[in-house]
Amino acid sequence: MAKPTPRLLDVIGSKYLTPNMCRVTLGGAGLNDFPIDQESAYIKLMFPQGEDARPLVRTYTVSVQRDDEIDVDFALHEAEGPASMWARNAQVGDQVLVGGPGPKKLINNDADWFLLVGDMTALPAITVNLAQLPADARGHAVLEVTTEADQQSLKKPDNVEIHWVVNNHPNADNSPLLDCVKSLTWLEGQPAVWTACEFHSMRVLRQYFKVERDVPKTHLYVSSYWKVDSTEDQHKVVKRDDAQTADQ
Incomplete structure (x- = not known):
């Protein structure tokens, strides 16, 4: 199947x-043929680098979709990349080239209970996942944020408990997410687990x-x-190599 042609979208707001999560709303004529029901799907934001250079491509999640708009949430880090810097300075009328959408990554709903784990980069996808769980679902969501002020009010089933983990300076040497997950009571029955976060934390959580x-x-x-300390392009190479090793 051919990839969808990138579309030029307008910043609506x-x-x-x-404090560390910025939402940019995109719309305009370029969104006219955008597929419906794409919340939690990924899109590719493309930033021009000059005539002779390939654009920088950064991957983000569709947080909210309306008839003629989509919201994209950007986790802002101390060391800003081109996408978060663009989001911080986006003005109504600005335009950005967007590829996708790619497949949605939803938790397996055929389970006895649910565990969702992620940092701020995964919070948009986890928010969608929580909202689509059955009303009688039970389980936990472990969410890492930069500051206490970054905690959000999330739509969720009554019996899914939210655990906020504050981590001002993520690094490769520890994983507060894993520490919190290990402290949870492992419920009876078949769990469904959904995890997305920083690379080093992902590896220790995957092992667990x-x-x-x-x-x-x-x-x-x-x-x-x-x-941590890598561009998205560098991370993509490491991620691909790690996936090949993990599958062996």
Whole structure:
């Protein structure tokens, strides 16, 4: 199947959801043939680098979709990349080239209970996942944010408990997400686990879920969305190599 032709979208508005999460609303004529029901699907934002250079491409999640608009949420880091810098400065009328959407990554709803784990880069996708769970779902969501002020009010089933983890300076040497997950009571029955976060945290969480908890592939989604001290292009190479090793 051919990839969708990138579309030029207009900035309709922008606002801060929390001090370190900025929401940019995109719309315009370029969105006319955008597929419906794409919340949690990924899109590619393309930033020109000059006539002779390939554009920088950065991957983000469709957080909210309306008839003629989509919201894209940007986690802002201390070391800003081109996408977060663009989001911070986006003005109504600005335009950006957008590829996709790619496939949605939803948790397996055929489970006895649910565990969702991620940092701020995964919060848009986890927000969608929480909202689409059955009303009687039970389980946990472990969410890492930069500051207490970055905690959000999330739509969720009554019996899914939110655990906020504050981590001002993510690094490769520790994983507060794993520490919090290990402190949880592991419920009875078949869990479905959805995890996305920084690369090093992803690896230790994957080991925990696959080896220590023996969660089957059918009920386990694990991905890294970024790598500390790396660009997205560098992270993509490491992520591909790691996936090949993990599957052996």
